[in-house]
Amino acid sequence: MRETATVRLPGTELFVEAFGEEGDPVLLLVSGTGACMLAWDREFCTRLAAGRRRVLRYDGRDTGRSTTCMPGSPDYDLHDLASDAIGILDAFGVTQVHLVGLSQGGAVSQLVALAHPGRVASLTLISSSPGDADPEHPTLPPTPLETQVELHNAPWPQWSDQASVADHIVFLDRLHAGPGREFDEHSSRDRARRVVERAGNIESSLTNHYYVEPVAPWRARLPEIRVPTLVLHGAHDQLLPLEHGLALAREIPGAKMTTLPLGGHGLDPRDWAPVIGEILGHTHPAEEGLLPHAAVR
Incomplete structure (x- = not known):
């Protein structure tokens, strides 16, 4: 079953799409910098839902069909994005959730787990980072x-030209x-x-998440995270090198690390099968004998 909803929160409205059956364990998928819910492909979501999961994906602030600020002037920070995740859970009546965060969404998920430990059943952190405890003296x-250099030299698109933006x-x-x-x-391109x-x-x-004011580093607090944590990271990540994922797995107690040997930054469809298998295994409910709603490929 698939449904959509607009969740109204203080200062913002967020567009949410749900897959799967009510009553199944809930996965909240949190997208990365500048990415709307389409960072989580519909087929990826339905395959998770087929494994008896209730899957929620959403447009974060400034993306997709959610509330936008003027370009260059976001009125929120990462803590606000973490509060948005809790607001979505409240709107859907979810008391505990399995958070799956991609890139910046992984940072948001860490902040949710630190601020609301009782609401988080597990963490899955994909292509993410703990940041540096002291940004003035980075260790990662x-x-x-x-x-x-490639990012710096890339010309900005013509924002009024959809083809130019798609090329970007x-x-x-x-x-x-x-x-x-x-x-x-x-x-x-599709x-x-x-x-x-x-x-x-x-x-x-595509720009406002880069203008968000930084929040205080939280890396030193990672040992406070006591929920089961799965770290998935591409061996060829060209944005956040593999050492960022290794640091998360090392510093969150009991975390499990899986390296995607051909993976870059983000979710490549050719990695969906192992990633879906890892997430379903990581979020398996305590009850035995659950059968999938449909075949999980």
Whole structure:
């Protein structure tokens, strides 16, 4: 079963889509920087739901059909994004959730687990990072210089030209995919077109998360996280090198680390099968004997 809803919270409205059956364990999928809910492909969500999970994906602030701010002027920070996640759970009557965060969504998920430990049943952190405890003296490797140069030299799109913006999104996807495997431009371009078409303000979507004010580092608090944690990270991540995932797995007590040997930054469809298997195994309810609603490929 699939349904949509607009969740009204103080200062924002968030568009949410749900898959699966009520009563099944709930997964909340939290997207990364500048990414709307389409970062989690519909087929990916339905395959999770087939494994007897209630799956929620949503457009974060400034993305998709949710509330947008003027370009360059976001009125929120990461703590507000963490509060948004709790607001969605409240609106859907969810007391405990399995959080699945991608990139910046992984950072938001960590903050939710630290601020609301009783609401989180487990964490899955994909292509994410704990950040540095002291940003003035970083211990984690930065984005490789070659990638930084490509990002710096890339021209901004013409925001009024949908084709130009789609080209820019494909460029970013190609850069994030890394050198581990051949880039699937067809899938990237199809998603980019849909992202642009449904965005309330595509310039705000692709830029405002970079203007969000930084919050106090939380890496030193990672040992406070006591929920089962799964870390998934691409071996060829060109934005947050593998060491970021290894640090999460090392510093969150009992965390499990799985490296995607050909993966870059984000979720490649060719990694869906192992990722879905890992998430379903990680979030398996205590009751025995549950059968899937449909075959999970």
